Amino acid sequence: MNNRKNFCSAPWSSLCLEQTNQTKICCISKDYITTTDLNSIPTNKKFIEIRQAFVEDLQHSNCDNCWKVEATDAYQPSMRSTYGPDDFYNNVYRTDDFKLELLDVRWSNYCNLSCVYCGSGYSSKWDDLLGNKQKFKIFPDITKDMLKNLKVLMLAGGEPLLIKENHSLLSNLLETNPNCRIQITTNLTKLNTPNYELLKKFSNVTVVVSVEAVREKYEYIRFGANWDEFFSNFKQVTKDFPTVQTNMVFFPLSMTVIDQAIDLLTQFIPEENVFIVHQHGDKLPNFNSVSKYVIKKYTDQLTNFALTRRSQTLRDKILANIESLHSSADITKLDYYDNFDKLTKQNHKLIFKELYGGE
Secondary structure (H helix, E strand, C coil), X not given: CCXXXXXXXXXXXXXXXXXCCEEECCCCCCCCEECCCHHHHHHCHHHHHHHHHHHCXXXXXXXXXXXXXXXXXXXXXXXXXXXXXXXCCCCCCCCCCCCCCEEEECCCXXXXXXXXXXXXXXXXXXXXXHCCCCCCCCXXXXXXXXXXXXXXXXECCCCCCCCCHHHHHHHHHHHHCCCCEEEEEECCCCCCCHHHHHHCCCCCEEEEEECCCCHHHHHHHEECCCHHHHHHHHHHHHHHCCEEEEEEEECCCHHHCHHHHHHHHCCCCCHHHEEEEECCCCCCCCHHHCCHHHHHHHHHHHHHHHHCCCCHHHHHHHHHHHCCCCXXXXXXXXXXXXXXXXXXXXXXXXXCHHHHCCX
């Protein structure tokens, strides 16, 4: 089985639950099904089709995001690499078979922040900014029987520490399968929640903190957050949990301050626990929207910063992201943030004046 070039065990063992009863195999899968009956997954026509492709060692279009990463990015592992054929259940002799071992829950957009690169699909505060009144349905209760074989539970959002349905899910998991590994991705702005207290009762928790800036730039990017409160929470979570990571989005605004964030936060966590990802979203401004002179300045600055890191892993991550810094623009033009400023009554040109040539 390990010799199969295109194999992934996720279609036999993994589910990602998103809003409005949408289910897919993993968080970066392209094909959804809409269902309120998770027991129907094994015989769902789309999921059987995807399993059959892996049985035949083919690349199904559902998994194009993985195939793209593996073909173009030497530094970033694909999601498929986390689903080793020996780590999670699979049965290549039956395409209508399934045993839930990895559950990724992002079933609500309830959130207390309006991050600049987010949107209403993952933030109820963005809904408020836009005047939307949509309501996302939550899946029916996941039964204890569904949790008994679980190896990994991943919680995202919205803000998973604030989503009340996560509390009953964690309570059932603690009773049924307390050794399950939990990974939660959080903005870490609210620790005084029932969900946080319940997480501390598990022995194997990884807290992934979303942050890529400091002080007033942090507060602009993560509109609604307070830097001092966040930083206090960050120091506390490193005391409460043995494994804390950061997930930093690399985009035009964080380019100017991500080195400061890394320098500060790695006083509390290992450098190897810093992860950097590219911003996703075709409508969001990229580095081509920034002056080539500014790009050159921060290419040099971040390169020098990378070379000072103790961890070769972190050096490689920073240098790999620097490779995306390209622009032919003579001036910086970031109209998207002008519109965000109008919604949030901020002024990015003052907060990030260095993008426009200021000091």
